Amino acid sequence: MTRYGMVIDLDRCTGCRACMEACKVENNTPEATFWMYVFRFEEGEYPDTRVRFMPRPCMHCDNAPCVKVCPVGARYKREDGLVATDWERCIGCRYCEVACPYGVNTFNWTHPEEQYYLDWDGGIPPWANPDLTEPYGDEQRRIAGGGRDKGVIEKCTFCVQRVEQGLNPACVHGCPLKALVFGDLDDPESEPSRLLRRKQGFRLLEEVGTEPRVHYVGGGPPTENSRQIDAVEARV
Amino acid sequence: MAARLERLPFGVGQAPGRWKLWIAVLTAIAILGWYGWYLEISRGMIVTGLRDIGPMGGATWGMDVSFIVYFVGVSFAGITVAALVRLAEVKALRPIARMAEVLTVVALVLAAFAIMYDLGHPLRGIVNLFKYARPQSPFFGTFTLVISGYLFASLVYLYLGGRADAARCAEVPSRLQGFYRLWAAGYRDTPAALERHNRASFWLAIAIVPLLVVAHSTLGFVFGLQVGRPGWYSALQAPSFVLLAGVSGIGMLILVAAVVRRTVPGSDRLNEVVFRWLGNALMILLLAYLYFMVVELLTSIYTGAERERAVTEALLGGRYAPVYWSAVALLVIPLSLLLMRYFRRATGLATLVASGVMVNLSAMAKRFLIVVPSQTHGTLLPYQAGSYAPTWVEWAEMAGLIAFGALLLAVFAKLFPIMPVEGGES
Amino acid sequence: MRRRLVVWLMVAVGFGLQAVTYLFLATPIGRPTDDSFSNPRIPFAPVLFILGVVLVFLAAVVYEVLPEEKHHDR
Numbered sequence: 001m002t003r004y005g006m007v008i009d010l011d012r013c014t015g016c017r018a019c020m021e022a023c024k025v026e027n028n029t030p031e032a033t034f035w036m037y038v039f040r041f042e043e044g045e046y047p048d049t050r051v052r053f054m055p056r057p058c059m060h061c062d063n064a065p066c067v068k069v070c071p072v073g074a075r076y077k078r079e080d081g082l083v084a085t086d087w088e089r090c091i092g093c094r095y096c097e098v099a100c101p102y103g104v105n106t107f108n109w110t111h112p113e114e115q116y117y118l119d120w121d122g123g124i125p126p127w128a129n130p131d132l133t134e135p136y137g138d139e140q141r142r143i144a145g146g147g148r149d150k151g152v153i154e155k156c157t158f159c160v161q162r163v164e165q166g167l168n169p170a171c172v173h174g175c176p177l178k179a180l181v182f183g184d185l186d187d188p189e190s191e192p193s194r195l196l197r198r199k200q201g202f203r204l205l206e207e208v209g210t211e212p213r214v215h216y217v218g219g220g221p222p223t224e225n226s227r228q229i230d231a232v233e234a235r236v
Numbered sequence: 237m238a239a240r241l242e243r244l245p246f247g248v249g250q251a252p253g254r255w256k257l258w259i260a261v262l263t264a265i266a267i268l269g270w271y272g273w274y275l276e277i278s279r280g281m282i283v284t285g286l287r288d289i290g291p292m293g294g295a296t297w298g299m300d301v302s303f304i305v306y307f308v309g310v311s312f313a314g315i316t317v318a319a320l321v322r323l324a325e326v327k328a329l330r331p332i333a334r335m336a337e338v339l340t341v342v343a344l345v346l347a348a349f350a351i352m353y354d355l356g357h358p359l360r361g362i363v364n365l366f367k368y369a370r371p372q373s374p375f376f377g378t379f380t381l382v383i384s385g386y387l388f389a390s391l392v393y394l395y396l397g398g399r400a401d402a403a404r405c406a407e408v409p410s411r412l413q414g415f416y417r418l419w420a421a422g423y424r425d426t427p428a429a430l431e432r433h434n435r436a437s438f439w440l441a442i443a444i445v446p447l448l449v450v451a452h453s454t455l456g457f458v459f460g461l462q463v464g465r466p467g468w469y470s471a472l473q474a475p476s477f478v479l480l481a482g483v484s485g486i487g488m489l490i491l492v493a494a495v496v497r498r499t500v501p502g503s504d505r506l507n508e509v510v511f512r513w514l515g516n517a518l519m520i521l522l523l524a525y526l527y528f529m530v531v532e533l534l535t536s537i538y539t540g541a542e543r544e545r546a547v548t549e550a551l552l553g554g555r556y557a558p559v560y561w562s563a564v565a566l567l568v569i570p571l572s573l574l575l576m577r578y579f580r581r582a583t584g585l586a587t588l589v590a591s592g593v594m595v596n597l598s599a600m601a602k603r604f605l606i607v608v609p610s611q612t613h614g615t616l617l618p619y620q621a622g623s624y625a626p627t628w629v630e631w632a633e634m635a636g637l638i639a640f641g642a643l644l645l646a647v648f649a650k651l652f653p654i655m656p657v658e659g660g661e662s
Numbered sequence: 663m664r665r666r667l668v669v670w671l672m673v674a675v676g677f678g679l680q681a682v683t684y685l686f687l688a689t690p691i692g693r694p695t696d697d698s699f700s701n702p703r704i705p706f707a708p709v710l711f712i713l714g715v716v717l718v719f720l721a722a723v724v725y726e727v728l729p730e731e732k733h734h735d736r
Binding site: 032034037039068069070071073090098103105106107108109114115150151152153208209210222228235 | 287293356373617
Binding site: 067070073074075076077086 | 699700701702
């Protein structure tokens with residue numbers, strides 16, 4: 001049974017945020033909306049400061065609080081481990097957004113035309129990309145980030161439109177240092193499993209009980225002394 | 237048998253000029269609120285001050301959700317009073333039973349509207365909730381038990397309680413006679429009918445009280461079960477929601493009763509005994525609620541995980557301090573006034589009405605303080621602190637709803653006796 | 663007699679409907695591991711639940727409003 005997960009090698013991450021860019025280009029997320037986010041932390045007092053970086057996609061938790069609270073079952077967990085949002089069923093109550101301990105959900109606050117980077121006259125606008133608007137999976141629900149429907153919640157989909165074709169998610173593909181590794185965590189010979197065996201890993205906010213499917217190796221979780229620098233202060 | 241009515245009681249069926257003016261003002265405000273909703277539907281929720289939690293540094297549940305909780309809280313009063321009259325046999329409260337029930341129904345209708353305002357897809361929300369609502373989600377209880385079950389139960393209670401008066405009003409020739417006949421549904425003032433009514437009301441009250449507790453607790457669970465939200469995740473949420481509901485509900489009932497006393501002819505049965513009862517009930521609930529607040533505060537400042545502490549600091553001395561301390565003052569001042577009133581056995585209405593208004597303002601602020609700071613300052617991952625300020629659209633929507641509620645109450649008072657008619661059963 | 667029968671029947675059916683819908687027909691309760699945990703077993707199952715609540719309270723209306731049976735003279 002394929003159960004996808006991701007392993008992020010913090011030793012390799014330089015905080016370049018190419019993964020954020022790749023995600024945006026692949027999924028055509030609107031202004032100020034970032035499904036993949038990269039923290040840049042500073043720790044310590046000058047002159048003994050240290051800078052660390054931490055990419056944060058959606059964790060696609062096994063015990064996802066967002067799935068539990070969705071009143072209409074629009075947010076659901078697939079058999080292959082992905083936590084998906086059916087944007088045709090979503091009623092925009094944003095309960096998943098408040099329930100998520102990691103803050104990965106984004107809401108579509110207005111029409112797509114009003115929150116894009118360029119004007120699109122003619123041709124297919126990016127939010128109507130057929131790859132993103134088709135239904136996916138055995139259950140045939142519309143879960144890729146398409147339509148950009150005003151009033152629904154969306155989030156990182158592990159690029160389901162790519163994964164269903166056997167490709168890696170855009171962030172994994174776009175990282176110049178191969179810091180992100182994606183694959184079947186149930187398969188002991190897959191890249192992420194082998195990486196987890198080589199280096200000791202941790203998961204973010206494990207104590208909260210969400211059982212995230214994104215592991216981190218080669219570093220540590222943010223501590224009380226971690227201050228965020230270069231925050232992406234974008235607001236719609 | 238009661239004497240035949242000569243005129244419709246309590247000013248029913250009459251529309252004096254002052255009332256018409258009041259209705260016009262309320263309608264204007266309500267329309268402004270609906271215009272705000274129209275903007276929200278056409279442009280999207282970007283017209284509100286809500287934004288995404290996390291990198292965008294906003295709060296995604298704000299004034300709208302605060303008021304959903306507030307309105308459901310206000311609906312607590314009606315059925316509690318009705319239950320007290322029936323189950324605890326507090327006959328002194330009979331005069332306010334009907335306006336309390338109407339207040340409950342109106343408050344739940346306003347809560348339903350506020351939920352519609354909050355959804356990104358309101359129409360789809362109605363259909364999909366009826367089609368797919370999941371019991372695992374705390375919203376299931378809110379949707380099925382609160383809005384559907386509790387509202388329906390209150391309507392039934394109001395209907396059955398009004399049949400006797402409807403039958404008596406139907407004896408008076410008026411334009412509303414058909415309406416009263418329909419409501420009365422063949423009521424005959426016989427001892428058997430009376431006994432049936434008493435028994436049915438008794439069992440209804442017994443059924444509604446657990447429904448009420450479950451309904452308000454489910455609303456508390458919407459917040460209290462979220463492990464990812466410091467400041468929300470607490471076992472105290474459900475009971476403190478029930479208590480604050482009681483405080484705001486009784487407070488609003490005091491306000492409504494005072495207005496009725498002043499404006500409705502023949503309402504002298506709303507005497508000092510009734511108001512003293514309401515004042516004492518409010519006092520006790522305030523004491524209990526302040527106890528909960530102190531417990532919550534002490535727990536979070538004693539040791540407090542880092543993120544909990546961040547939320548508490550924002551409340552006590554940070555961004556939300558003005559709202560927080562105003563909310564506290566608006567609870568402590570009424571409590572002091574009520575305590576003085578109790579010990580001095582004072583009889584003035586003014587302090588009581590002022591207390592009612594203050595606790596309601598505090599309840600609105602407190603709901604806001606429960607909902608928002610945890611989102612802007614209580615993220616478990618170290619995002620920057622966020623901010624949220626409601627826009628004019630949100631203020632208009634909520635003012636419009638309150639005006640609409642007042643409108644419904646004022647219209648009801650002219651269509652049906654707002655108090656049980658003298659000499660009859662309620 | 664008829665009145666009591668109808669009322670008790672409504673209450674029983676109402677509670678029964680609520681219990682059955684909540685436990686069996688609505689979305690399965692449990693760890694959400696796949697798609698079936700987001701769909702109710704029959705569509706509009708919540709409507710049945712609400713119907714159960716409504717039935718229980720309508721029983722009170724029936725109890726009061728149902729006209730008296732014509733009693734035979736004893």
